[in-house]
Amino acid sequence: MARNSSSFKLDNATLSLFQDVNTGIIISVIYMLVTAINLVGNGLSMWLLLFRTSPKTPSIIFMINLTLTDLALGTALPFQIAYQLQGYHWTLGTRTCSFVTLMFYTNMYCSILTMMAIGIDRYLGIVKPMQFRQTRKRKFNAVIGCLVMWGLVLSVLYPLMTTDLTFDIPELGITTCFDVLKKDMLPSMLAWAAFLLSMVFILFLLPFCVTTFCYVSVIRKLARDSKTAQKERAIRLAFIVLLVFTVCFAPNNILLLSHTVLRLFYKKSAYMAYKLSLCFSCLNSCIDPFIYYFASKDFRQKLRQILNLQSLSSMDLVATDHKESLYSAQCTFEGQEREHSKVSLMPTQTTE
Template sequence: MHSSQTVGDMLSDALDDLEDYNSSYDYSLSNWSGVCDLNEGMKFEVVFIPILYCVAFIVGILGNGVLLGVLFHSRKIWSVTDTFILHLGVADILLLVTLPFWATQYAQDDGWTFRTPLCKIVGSVFVINFYCGIFLLACISLDRYLSIVHATQMYSRRKPWVVQASCLSVWFFSLLLSIPDWIFFEAVLDIRRQRTECIRNYFIFGERAVFVGQWASRLLYHIVGFLLPSAILIYCYSCILERLRCGTQGLQKQKAFRVIVTVVVAFFLCWTPYNITLMVDTLHSGNSTDTCGKRSSLDKAKTVTFTLGCLHCCLNPILYAFVGVKFRRQLMDILRSLGCKLKTSAKFQSTVNSRRSSIWSESADTSHSTAI
């Protein structure tokens, strides 16, 4: 009888715990969306996200595919900058491959149908790509800063393994920073929306860990993934621009530097809105006084700015094509080798095989870059 009572008590306690968990999870969802009608937000996501993600996927895969093809065609004359751009292209393609999964989640009534293992992979790839992108840009800016401002060689073309080791270190560090996402991402049934979603489930370590886990991951993302690298980029390029403005620099050097600045500015224009929106959302998390309209506006802002950030993955090849002269030359050479007849001016032809400017240091000659 005593044993039966113990089993009954244990079963009762388990049911109570399950009820507490569900109510806590439901509270988290209601805290995220209030007691508001979610139909408006869901209609917005169903129409907005799949279309833009599909466009970004098609344009991005084609653009980055062309970029990697151009780099592969000129692999014998790679510069340090080309190596970084190669890794940027790979990181962008990895993120683009995940977009069809996210588009499917929003387009289907059932939501995420690919289960938790794939949810962890797809969710973490976004974080890895974001970290890799800004860290690789930071590496380029540091190399440019030391080369131009201090005339110091950060990398040497005689030791290509050094830049490769730097890129692999960026990938490894980005993978370490994504460990929380590998842990928390799960396919979870959203009770209020009546659909499964691939989200970070902070309840796996208990209700007390929700607040700490969410704030810790957000602070890590804001500080390490955006604010600190952004400070490095702004400082380095401010010093470089000041040096170029005060010094007598060659036209070739200024043109090559213009492409890198354009790429960095494009990165900030695409990802800064999302980071600002996410910071506002972090500050408002746990605020039960938010109105339905404010919460709905913030959710839509996160959706729009996140999509804008994802569009950055297909933007770099377009920038190289419109701003980078050498990229266009290499692309035309490839098209000619494939039998395409292209009309080019005599002046343009005379510069295709011309010797590049010797102003840049041999360690990291941006003017030698195929993409620039």
């Protein structure tokens, strides 16, 4: 068990990874594109949600929380870009490394939990409308729900706040940030198991199962009804959300679990595949604003008004003060809803 970087030598496969310049450049370019689209798209989305959308329904509150996590990722990615372009060399100190890493993880798992909350909100509104209409203090519950999500994520990720996540590699003359983890980051193998399983099962797998159940139930419910254009759009959107959730978040978390098990017990590694999966997880933050546009008539109308592109179609000329949600033909109660799926950056090598 390594206590410091000078007492442990990395294997050749790991050293080769840090010397792979082409992969680092490719990942950096992808992150640059993600950052640009993220900040522009989510910045505009946040402005519309905060200042141009009223009233603030539970769905809007969840969407604001989700957009906030996307923007957090967008502001953190430039640090990762600089780190990659410098050949995996971190120069901003241990506290900044811990802060940026925590921001990445918090973004990913808060996005996943928020998507679950949106899925539950839609499930209740579409599949259980009578019970849902009787619910009181929905806005208050949504705000409390967002606070609980952040509290849960931060409690699971607490070790990242109290640990030096940098690691010196003298033979390469670099200092990594959260790419090589010391075993003594946690006091025992049991603590490592609890940390890993909490991230993968509590913060990913359980929300994924709940989200899948909710959207599959919504699709089945809408499929039994008449085929209006609005309902068909809702069904297509539900499929897209599940697809994005699966493509963006599932590979990253599965590879995180696989890599850690391989590293700890079999002296092998799946780190390169894991590193590449981070790119897919970040793409989620770019897709969200486009999902808003195609999912919500109100959001679409507000954006077109800003860009002076107001449609002359009869569908887009419906008065905006009704604040129709995506499922307004199915639900008679308030329901402006925005679709999301998001993520962030993760760790990786565990020293022997």
